[in-house]
Amino acid sequence: MNVNVNVNDYLAVASIIFCIGALGVLIRKNLITIFLSLELMFNAANLGFVAVSEYLNLISGDIFVIFIMVVAAAEAAILLGIAIAFYREKGAISMDKANELKF
């Protein structure tokens, strides 16, 4: 169908988005933004799965994407709970406040 764009290009885009997501996770302090960055990383992985799956003529990768979506949905639900609880506890959702995670 197209000769110029191949699986490597998709993977390159996926890596870039993945790294941008990772960067977001590391430099942002807002719980919501961190979560969104995480979603970016998820989707970068998804893109990789789909691209490779297409390249290898397989379906498993696509199926995997569906499961990742399920996990992401579950995660979002939990995040909702955690965010509300955290906010209630700390009055903010800056991750600077998450400093009691020790024994």
Added chain:
Amino acid sequence: MSIFLKYILSIIIFFPLLSAFILVFVNKKAEGLLRNLATILSFAEFVISLFLFIYFKSNTYEFQFIERFSWIREFGASYFLGIDGVSLFMILLTTLMTFVSLLSSYKYIKDHVKEFVILMLVLETFMLGTFASLDVLLFYLFWEFMLIPMYFIIGMWGSGRRIYSAVKFILYTLAGSLIMLFGLITIFILHYEQTGDFTFNLLKLYNTNIPLTLQIVLFIAIFLGFAVKVPVFPFHTWLPDAHTEAPTAGSVILAGVLLKFGVYGFFRFAIPLMPEAALILTPIILVLAVISIIYGALVSIVQKDLKRLVAFSSVSHMGFIMLGLFAMTAVSVDGSVLQMINHGISTGALFLFVGMLYERRHTRLIADFGGLAKKAPILAALFMIAVLSSVGLPGLNGFVGEFLILVGSFKQYTIFTIFATSGIIFAAVYLLWMFQRVMFQDITNQKNEDFKDMTFREIMTVLPLILLMFFIGLYPDVFLSRINPTVVHFVNIIEHNKYAYNLIKAKMGLFNA
């Protein structure tokens, strides 16, 4: 009956666990019922274990009552049980000592009775399993499980610095046994590489060919695991603490059974698996054993705490057992195994008596007693017999074992034996001196004026041990005839390897200087 005999080992091992399970359903408040039930069940267990003794064939070294089921196929581990002359008596000792220590705890254990009796019975299962396993993984599992109930028994019902002692006990033994696990797994892998057979079967692992250097490394690793348990100088310092703080029942089990696991481990695992390394390292181990004998005895002399004194005397006595085992002659190993039984009985009895003194006066300091013989003649008389048995007085059990050990070791290791023999003198010094200060002379402490003599239950607790002391002392043949074939086989393996060992020695020019 035949099915009973076929699965008798499993029955014996898991009957206490079943008993513990039954006790789970007894009301926590019904302490009397709990105690009686536990005692009766442990007595039943002892009676069942006597069937082993009755049906044991004494003319063979082969393992008997073998049971074998596949367990974890992926690791080649199997549920593989079997006993020979040595483990037979270890099992009998375990069932007897558990019964005795449960019987001894009626007054000592006042709270958490339910937890206590259940833990004791569970502990019994693990100990029996360790003695009966012929599968290395199964053995190791039971070996480690054993620590858990013991930890709680010391930690929950102990006295004084009980947490410190319990933690010290568990860290010491755990450190040792993890190093040991490394050694056992290495042998397992070597065996797999050599034969392609993925198995933890001990009898097959015996045939593993281990290169000499590796053997020495592995032997040292496994030695550490067992030496801590024995305990051999300088790995002994957990013992006085654990003994001193543990409740009577805990001390009795600790001295009576748990210490035997170290020696048993050497007998069953370390030496037959790595005979050449054992032979090479024998001089070092014998030095440690002799140091243990004299060191334990000397330190006992100056102890102020009764239990600590008996604990250090254990170090000394276990040194004898190590000496006998590593002298590796049929007579000395016979004596060593017999002495394992003897030590369990004598030191167990001593701890029982110390426990009785503690129950009455809530102190263990020798200086707090004195003149008790007048108030408690029965206690004095029976205590005296236990002391004399521990001293190694002829006619009682300790003598037969010690003498066999010494006479068996004398030829090859004359100097060691002479030093070891001097330990007998010191035994007389510290034990008699202790006994004198506790039992004789005038009553100096007013609190001892209304000291009560032994109750019927207490007499029943120690009576089996006292009778056994006389029985073994006067007619040890019942025991020796069953131990001997196993021991002779063991020594033959060593002799066989000695030949190879001498070849290696000649080749490598070891110890030529």
Added chain:
Amino acid sequence: MDALFYIFSIIAIFSALMVILVKNPLTSALYVVLCFFALAGFYILLNMQFLAAMQILVYAGAIIVLIVLVIMLLNLAKAKDTIKDFHQLSVGIISVLLLFVEIILYLNTAGETKPTGIYTNAVINKIGNTQIIGQFLFTKYVFPFEVASILLLVAVIGAYIFAKK
């Protein structure tokens, strides 16, 4: 088609960057939606229309809406988040650069793999991609599928318990 790929790429990378750079979480969320649309475009390019639909329906439609709901609920749109911590920023950038270099290196060193499967685009088109995914999901992957449903249930209960007072 190549042109579409590059357009989608630019949109995706741009919106991704915006997600992590803007201060307002609500704006971030909207950029994420944009990014997801671009990804859905990729999926269509890769002949997986079903996944593209799912991406928009589930991700953009459900998950992000949920996030926006949280932002609204907690009234966080005003809780501006700035990137002022220089140390955090520098360490983050350095480590992510390292990560990126490593990923690229990894992709370059990975050996060439020939297509092994039978589900070429032609086959998929013949059966229909929704159908083929459904077949797989309810036959070979039925067990993970059920586990995933349990996971969702757990997540729902978990969220409830967390959010509860």
Added chain:
Amino acid sequence: MNSKDLIVWLIPFFPLLGAILWGVFGKYLKNYSGYLGSLFIVISFILSTVIFFMVAYGHGFTSTLYPWIDASYFKVNVSTTIDRLSVVMLVMVTGISALVHIYSIGYMKDDKGFARYFSYLNLFVFSMIMLIMANNFLMLYVFWEAVGLCSYVLIGFWYEKKSAVEAGKKAFIVNRIGDFGFALGVMLIFITIGTLNYSTVFSDIHTLPPYLITTIALLLLAGAVGKSAQFPLYVWLPDAMEGPTPVSALIHAATMVTAGVYLIARCHVIFSYSPDASDVVLIIGGTTAFIAAFIAMTQFDIKRIIAYSTISQIGYMFMAVGIGSYAAGMFHLLSHAIFKGLLFLTAGSVMHGMSGELDLRKMGGLYSKMKKTAITFIVGGLALSGIPPFSGFFSKDAILASLFNKGDYFFWVIGELVAFMTAFYIFRLIFNVFFGESHVDKNLHVHESPNIMTIPLIILACFAAVFGFIGMPPFNHSIFYNFINKDFANSFNFAPAINNYPWYLLSAVSVIAGLTGIYTAYVFYIKKSFDLEKLKSKFKPIYDLSYNKLYVDEIYDFVIVSPVKNFSIFLWRVVDTIFIDGAVNGIAQWISVTSSKVRKVQNGMLMSYLFTLTLGVIALLAYYFVK
């Protein structure tokens, strides 16, 4: 089991039965334990006599009861050997035991531990019988320890008294030191010969190299020295006098302490193959005889004087067996058992009459108040001093004559010197206790002992008077020599007698030595021709040395006891607590300090965890590339 075996095994059975009965049911059988216990011993005595005549007119034999230990190549049976040596000892032990038992009924009448006492005493008789009858070294060792135990419990019989308990412990431990050598000797015999049975050991011992034979002999000697209270291990015996007096008579004079001599006589084959070891026996015997007599001369405690006398007399026996005159040694053993048992029992009778007083400075003039006791005591004293026709004369003379005839003039001189000292100290005792002016406390009601105590004394006195005639000089033609020497036929390797002086010349010297001793005592204590205090101050160093028992206890304490104790404390406090536990706790400390530092990494900040996570991923990938 034929009748012979049955009789043999019944001899120890009765005392054992008694020991168990009084031991377990003492509370209920208290009133019977004395009479029945004595009866049991009398039965044993009668049976022993039967066996004695069986052997005298027949042969010795062995009898096995059951196999005791059977561990691979180490096999030992419970079995006995009955020969002339053992029957003689049997008759002596059971006979004196019977008398001491009867005596004890009176002596211990009011004691709380009456039944316990008879239980221990019966147990002792059992052990002693088994010791004598043993037919292998292990059984010998076992009952060697068993009599030691009985001695321990009987010395400490009055356990409320600290000194009694200390003395018991001292006896046990000092004996253990000797037994340490004994045990090593037994082991050495086993590993060199391969068995512990007497007959095999004695027939095979000559195959060993001489140095091994000497080693074995010296190790056995160590046991003998401990049990027989010889130099340097004699310190326990004087202290052992804390026990009841009949015990001192039976155990610490007549039977147990002479077991060492019996051991050497029993092992005469081994000793005769080792002249060096025999010389050591001789030297130890001579030294002990002299030292003990020297100390005895200045003591004031009547029991201790007799105890030192016992040590000294056993020194004589050691000298005898040291030069190979086993028959003479055994003869002195028997006659000594009789007259020393008598002396102790009479001393007990004095104590009984004096309410437990032991200090001879607080006595005097008792002759008129306790005639029977006094006369029997004097008979014993004369026998001890070697005055004819009492038994001590014959037996001591046999030893001195053989010393002289073998050419050991030095030890002969010592022997005569000791004979003089012996006569001196025992008559010093007699004169101070029974004659002269009375120093007795006025309030004390001195009385003669009851018949049940004096009858055994009279029997023993009669024996002390006439027993010696079976060893009429010249000794090697006497009845006793001819009887017992059949068993010593194996002993050789000793030079034959080099002198052949007429026996009456040597006897005359001994008698003169004895009489001089008695006369000296008479001059000192009855006539008081010298001022004793002046004499004392003139020879003060020597007197102090003797009075303080050569400071041996203090030396032992300084050289052995304190260092061991301090070293033990060092081991416990320093090695155990500081080094080993320090290392163990140090490791634990190190781990806990280090981890408290390391745990700072775990700061609770979510963001730093995220960084760590990322770094971990980077590191893992990096590892992939490096690999």
